[in-house]
Amino acid sequence: MQEQAADAAGNSPSRRDQNSGAGCCLVRGPIIVGAGPSGLAVAAALSRHAVPFTVLERSDGIADLWTNRTYDRLRLHLPKVFCELPHVGFPADFPTYPTKHDFLRYLRSYAARFAVSPLFGRTVTRARFDAAASLWRVTAVSAEDGGRATEYVSPWLVVASGENAEVVVPKVKGRGRFAGEVLHSSAYRSGERFKGMRVLVVGCGNSGMEMCLDLCEHGAMPFMSVRSGVHVLPREMFGTSTFGIAMKLLKWLPIKLVDRFLLLVAKMVLGDTEKHGLRRPKLGPLEIKNITGKSPVLDVGAWSLIKSGNIKIVPEVESFTGGNGVRFVDGNEMDFDAVIFATGYRSNVPSWLKDSELFTEDGKAKAQQPASSWRGPNGLYCVGFSGRGLLGAGADALSAAADIAGRWQAVAAAAAAAGAKISSV
Secondary structure: OHHHHHHHHHOOOOHHHHHOOOOEEEOOOOEEEOOOHHHHHHHHHHHHOOOOOEEEEOOOOOOHHHHHOOOOOOEOOOOHHHOOEOOEOOOOOOOOOOEHHHHHHHHHHHHHHOOOOOEEOEEEEEEEEEOOOOEEEEEEEEOOOOOOEEEEEEOOEEEOOOOOOEEOOOOOEOHHHEOOEEEEHHHOOOOHHHOOOEEEEEOOOHHHHHHHHHHHHOOOEEEEEOOOOOOEEEOEEOOEEHHHHHHHHHOOOOHHHHHHHHHHHHHHHHOOHHHHOOOOOOOOHHHHHHHHOOOOEEEOOHHHHHHHOOOEEEOOEEEEEEEOEEEEOOOOEEEOOEEEEOOOEEOOHHHOEOOOOOEOOOOOEOOOOHHHOOEOOOOEEEOOOOOOHHHHHHHHHHHHHHHHHHHHHHHHHHHHHHHHHHHHO
8 A cells, every 4th residue: 555655646658668678668647748837737736636647748857848948038928827737826925927937947846846857868769558458558669778669558648748838930042051050039138149230029029029138138239030911918907917907807808809998908009000000910819829729929128129119010921032041922132140930839749649629730729619628538638738828737637637536536436446345255
């Protein structure tokens, strides 16, 4: 019993996997793929239900995206109250908008509090449901063991690898001929080393905007390439969070009406963004978020620099022209010392999860039944794919953990009944 309790608390793989070098491991409780905020949230919720679990993580630590692929000045764009994971709030002394270092400190403390000990360096390459055995078979390659593959087996699989698992870099003609530096935003840390340089940032989302601001503050000359329309909103309205106001209004008003209100206030605060090259889409910001998952830009200072001309707006990139040249779709050409693709990330679920009814071909969760979009057939769950950020991931984690706990307890009760029956014979 003591060994079983230790397994449940420490969430370690079976002794057979650790010591014998066998290629198959039957785990207690569900398999969770991913040790980012979503994976930690569902693990913590399972811990509260006294359900053991095994977390597989391809990197060497928790929250790889936040630890290794974010810029230095990053802060949460929403107030901390909307970014808390289940059961534990942010420390009272944290700022309203925590820095990335604050958030990482919170996540590490969170993992320690719930004794979440992921198996690091395990890259999941395949997960399939074995209908004959009613079990999920998850193959993971270990970085430490020279690429040795282990098959983890469980009745339940939680996909928590996130919507931001792989970088997205568009294919642009002539890229190989560009003489300057080309990088994805995941490799950008600070504008300090770009001082005095002309830098083209491709993408006008929150990251693109904030990197342009950072570049400007470090003495670089940023240009932002805008392909389509974008909604820019002030981070705060009337002294409070724009997101918070929107959430309150949505309890009473239809989304289109809330969008009209947000855009009216945004125009009063920011002015007409189209005059400065940022065309607003026809659909409102919340409606677009609902349909596509794409968030509006919450301005943290870039907008004033766009208006002053310190951040210049340019059209979509058509091609690289050789040397330091870039051609835009309007036919104009300009020279740059560096190009940063702030073009986001995508899920990698389709590359390893086979025959799933929960995900589309591009790795997004199907939202045919939003109220239960976290649950699929045959003991499959997804957490963190709702397009609702950390708040949505926390809600999905609670729902998935409660559902798994109910099934776990039913299995345990059946096993106990069978044992009692055998004992009485």
